[in-house]
Amino acid sequence: MLWMMKSRSQSPVLVKHILQRTCVACRRVRPKSELIRLVRISDGSVEVDTSGKKAGRGAYLCSAPGCWQIGLKGNRLEHALRTSLTHDNREQLIRYGNDLKELISGEGK
Numbered sequence: 378m379l380w381m382m383k384s385r386s387q388s389p390v391l392v393k394h395i396l397q398r399t400c401v402a403c404r405r406v407r408p409k410s411e412l413i414r415l416v417r418i419s420d421g422s423v424e425v426d427t428s429g430k431k432a433g434r435g436a437y438l439c440s441a442p443g444c445w446q447i448g449l450k451g452n453r454l455e456h457a458l459r460t461s462l463t464h465d466n467r468e469q470l471i472r473y474g475n476d477l478k479e480l481i482s483g484e485g486k
């Protein structure tokens with residue numbers, strides 16, 4: 378009887394499969410839900426993909442302004458997406474990154 382109970386407790390644990398992605402700026406691996414997807418659209422420009430479902434080559438950044446700055450001011454994002462950003466496109470994304478401050482305010486306090 379005892380061994381039966383024991384073997385039962387060893388039944389395979391259901392492991393939730395969590396998709397993980399790497400932030401192109403800090404290289405930290407996080408669950409996909411904690412990252413923001415950027416997608417290269419057909420004209421080569423980069424958009425924030427809030428739905429996570431847009432077609433195209435994608436890269437991920439943390440929802441932290443610091444990562445957006447690293448990703449955008451260097452060429453990491455462009456490198457990851459194999460594109461080059463126009464000045465306007467880059468500014469637009471940097472602005473998006475800066476707005477993220479509000480979302481994470483309170484974190485790390």
Ligand SMILES: [Zn+2]
Nearest residue numbers: 400403439444
């Ligand atoms: Zn990051």
